[in-house]
Every structure is written in C-alpha cells, then in structure tokens.
Amino acid sequence: MSKRAKIILIIISILFIVALVWFGKKNKKNIVEYETETPFRTTIVKKTVATGKVIPLEEVEIKPQIAGIINKIFVEEGSIVKAGDLIATVRVVPNVASLNRATGSVKNAKLNYNNAKTQYNRNKKLFDKGVISRQEFETSELSFNNAKLSLSNTQSDLDIIKKGSTSGLGKTANTNIRATASGMIIEIPVKVGYQVTQTNDFNAGTTIARVADMTKMIFEGKVDESEVGKLIKGTDIEVSIGAIEGTKFPAKLIFIAPKGTEEGGAVQFKIKADVTLDENFFIRAGYSANADIVLEKKDSIKSIKEALLKFDRKTEEPYVEVKNSDGKFDKRTLKLGTSDGVNVEIIDGLEMEDEIKVWNKAKKEDEKEEGKGK
Secondary structure, three states: OOHHHHHHHHHHHHHHHHHHHHHHHHHHHHOOOEEEEOOEEEEEEEEEEEEEEEEEOOEEEEOOOOOEEEEEEOOOOOOEEOOOOEEEEEEOOOOHHHHHHHHHHHHHHHHHHHHHHHHHHHHHHHHHOOOOOHHHHHHHHHHHHHHHHHHHHHHHHHHHHHHOOOOOOHHHOOOEEEOOOOEEEEEOOOOOOOEEOOOOOOOOOOOOEEEEOOOOEEEEEEEEHHHHOOOOOOOEEEEEEOOOOOOEEEEEEEEEOOOOEEEOOEEEEEEEEEEOOOOOOOOOOOEEEEEEEEEEEEEEEEEEEHHHOEEOOOOOOEEEEEEOOOOOEEEEEOEEEEEOOOEEEEEEOOOOOOOEEEEEEEOHHHHHHHHHHO
C-alpha cells in the first residue's frame, strides 16, 4: 500500500470515529431523564359541600281566630315580643247569612224568655197562695232560667258575629291578635286594610306575623344520594355564610332525611345542623350558606400525588411507572383507596421506596442542556 493510500485511510478512520462520537452525544441528549417521587404517609380527609340556608330552629305563625279586616298593626319586622303581646287588631265584617241567623235566634230567644217569665211570675203567685204544688212551681222556675241563659248565649253569638267580641270575653276578645310565642318578628305579610280569615277545617287561615327565636339557628341544606349514606347524626361540620366572609360557624348534624326528592335528575336528601352562633355577628333568617362535611378521614396512610396517576385506555385501571434497577420505567397497576382530590391512598401496588415517574417533567439539567442546544 502506498504512503498516500495509508494517509487517506487514516483520515477516513478519524472522520468515522468523530462521526460516531458526534452521533453518540446527539443520541444521549435526546434521552430524557424524568424526575421521580416516592410514596409518603399523610392524612387524607374526604369532604363534601352541602348548599342551603340558615333559618331559625323555631318559627311560629300568628293567625286570627276570626275573619275580618286588619284595623291596626302595633309591631314591625325586627321587633322583639313576648307571648301575649298585642300584634294587631281585626275589624269584623259580619257575614250576612250568619248575621241573619244570629238575629233570628235572638228574637226567638226573647220570645221564649218573655213567655217563660210570664209563666214563672204567674206560678209564683199561685204557689204563694197554695194553689199549685212546689213541683209545678220549680218546673216553671227551671224553664225561666233556661230561657234567660239561652237569650244571653244567642246575644253573645250575635255580638261576636257583629263585632268579633262580646262583653264577657274581656282581654281574650277575638279581634285582638296576640303573640303566641316570644321572639323576634321576622315577617309581617299583611298591611292595614288587608282582609284575613281564621283557620278552620277548610282554610289554613291568613298569617298576620311570623315570630322566631333568633338565638337558635340551624343550617338546612341538601346532599346527593351518593354521599348521604356516609353521613352520621352528631357529626361536627363547619358552616360558611355568604354574607359573612372569612368566618366559619361550628355546627352539629341533627337530622338526615329518610326520604329523598328528585331534582334535575338527581336524588337529594335534606339535612339539618344545629349552628353555634357568634355573638359578634347577627345572623338573619334565610342567609345562604354552605356546609363542609367530612365524609371520611384516614391518618398516616401510604399515599402519592394524584397527578402521578395514569389510566389504561382499555381496562381504565390506574397505574404509574416505577424506575427499575436499569434506570428504566416499568408499568405498575395500582389499587387505590380514599382521595381528597390532591393525594390518593395506595392500598396495593407500591412500596415506600419505589421511585415513581413524574409525567412530563424532565430533570432541570437536561432542560438546560436542551436549551443550550437550541
């Protein structure tokens, strides 16, 4: 081989080695090294939020005992009243048919009274003279007394129909509408001049005022059927009121409805919770509120970040990729437990020392090198 051929062969060999080194470095740069994370132990709390409102525990409707027209209202919304306090008065508008019947009854009762009185006076004189027996006299006396009582009763009935009261009722006159419970007047749905009706078998009656004890408030809301089975009476919850920002009120679950109602295709169950009030805030009836309810709590359980999970497209089973001894990643199917939306419990599939691939997050050194290469 000539000297020239040897030189050419050496140059080709050098170029080949350089090319191999260049391609090796390029391929090395294309290998992405992923960051890894290991399982950890933490407390996972699964919560649900119930939407609703805050209302008084006890609310009483004040209704009249007689039909008529509101003559005067003595209180206003927000007033504090005690049981027996005068709320309003009603002016009676007599029913024509009832008035005619009562008037006729009074006339008949007067006729019976006058006849009985005449008979009684006549028999009394005869008895005094010894003409009739004591039994006859006592019979006429009894008839006279019964006629007197009947006249009094029919006259009272007529007075009630005409005026709503009678002299014998005194302070219990039906025209005076009084509070039947102590508390705050939270609503007066009527005004002076409004016509009202009394409660009877066919009519619920007109509500003149609503009285509530504002020192005892409850949260009333609804939860989905998928979560109601996890609720337990007596559970401590936290209530957030929309009108009072930055403050949560402790409450205790006191009622879970045994029957749900369908709303928008989903079955909802009513719940109630006794709210502990803060004297620094005045809670108004009907405030919108949310309740944070703990459905499940687990302490010191093996967990990973939920963002590390992937799901198999065919089986939909959750999995992660775990680094092996060769530095590569193997697929590992997992059995999951409770999740709070950030962390998830690992029941099976991982050990505490396993290194889990952080998806789409390469090491910073590789990112910097790739940046320089560009």
